[in-house]
Amino acid sequence: MSSENTEITAPSGLDFLRSIIEGRTPQAPISHTLGFRLVGADPGVAVFEGETGEHLYNPMGTVHGGYLTTLLDSALGSAVFSRLPAGTGYTTAQINVHLIRPVTARTGKLRATGTAVHVGRTLGTAEAQVVGVDDGKVYAHATTTCAIFAMR
Template identity: 65%
Template sequence: MSESVTRTHSWVPPTPPAEVAHLSGEEFLRAIVEGRIAPPPIAGTLGFELTDVKPGSAVFEGQTGEHLYNPLGTVHGGYLATLLDSALGCAVMSLLPAGIGYTTVQLNVNMVRAVHAGVGLLRCEAQTVHVGRTIGTAEARVVGLETGKLYAHATTTCAIFPLKSG
């Protein structure tokens, strides 16, 4: 058995929803990109970040590493699914007005090649397909920035609903 390796990270507690309820989805996400609002703790835990947001789109970038390996020595599919789910949901959120929230109700992920620690930075770009009053859909792709290769793609369906006040 090999010597153990340690990885530590820190995070800022998430912003309470009541403090940002007056912001539209795009305004909220832009504040994260600009560093005015702390990113969600999952981003630090898994090593990815929201790097760009526009109406109907969101871009995340994530660094791979051995700490993400499954028993077969490749990056666990759950990492890719979480990266995709984050970008897809934020693309939908970018079109929502203040006081409206969303949640993923369906996530379809297709992994097309193995990801290893040496792949480097991954870029996940998501675009909305449809955002209505109660349902939003989006699609996304994960590509290696250094290789240009497609590693995974996905679609989502999100439920859209008014946020509870207070």
């Protein structure tokens, strides 16, 4: 028997996000449920894209605000995560969302871009916008505070 060290180290947040984009790690299950995906990650930045459709409508005939909030939360948290070292995780502690115009099935593809503002030892903050890919309009924007913790 070999006595080699076979300990597997966890990837950094950025490396993990890039493994999702490259298809080595699956997209999060919520991505399949709501029809969006992680498409970009750089240090302090994460980008998600999603298609709109009537399956996302609320009773008023527009895309439910929860869809936009989920896109924003994903981009915000992933922007913070992209700056975290291996073995460190995060969870959303607070999110503040501004839904500024209605979204319908005709809106088409949306892009949520999150940017980390501050990533410290115990807290991270970020800001994000949801923009229409075809029309360039801002549909929503948000800020977050994330709690940062050691993963065990």
